[in-house]
Amino acid sequence: MYEKLENIGLTKVESKIYISILELGKSQVGVLSRKTGVHRRSIYDVLDRLIEKGLVSYILENKKRYYMSTDPKRIEEILEERKQAISLIMPELEAKFYNSKGKQETLFFRGKEGIKTIFEDQIRDGNDVYIIGASHNAKELLKFYIPHYTNNRIKKKMKLHAIYAGKKHQSPVPLSQVRYLPESFASLVSTNIYGNKAAIILWISDPVAILIKQSDIAQTFKNYFDLLWNLAKE
Secondary structure, eight states, X not given: OHHHHHTTXXXXXXXXXXXXXXXXXXXXXXXXHHHHOOOHHHHHHHHHHHHHTTSEEEEEETTEEEEEEOOXXXXXHHXXXXXXHHHHHHHHHHHHHHHHHHHOEEEEEESHHHHHHHHHHHHHHOSOEEEESOOXXXXXXXXXXXHHHHXXXXXXXXXXXXXXXXXXXXXXXXXXXXXXXXXXXXXXXXXXXXXXXXXEEEXXXXXXXXXXXXXXXXXXXXXXXXXXXXXXXX
């Protein structure tokens, strides 16, 4: 029970004394000291803190002070007060979080659902997508999702600019410009550049991806794309 009270903000000693007062009903400092093993001088400090929290009160009888607990429901009130206090500062905390997040963000994804998340982010972004090392495996690994992605991309008039390595696509890619590099450039890794983001995707059976949101990094990859685009053949 002591540990659970510590979770709401009481110290270990505060928890011990509070439980003792609950059990005793009404007690003096000397009794509490003997029951808990806490020195009398320390108990006075702890009792003051418990009184401030509204968990303990006292009465005077024959000029002697007796301590007793208030209704334990006060604990629920404390939790509610903390919740309200957090709610008041939450907008500011979120603003700071998204402000720093907007400067640089690196996210890791695994599995087909993770890759879909990146493609959905491309649709929300709405910019053209530039792909270094476009994968022939993508259509097979995401065969039920790619048509959905393509339809949404066409609706938003987003064009793909894709550099493949090796064999040419048997069927044309809608709304796209495609060029090819020699087979020696083939890799399981492709880089998708869009807006201020770059997604590096490893196209294996259980794909893995890193999404970087930072303008200068995205621009660096775009410069690399432009260089390879000029080398590639239609």
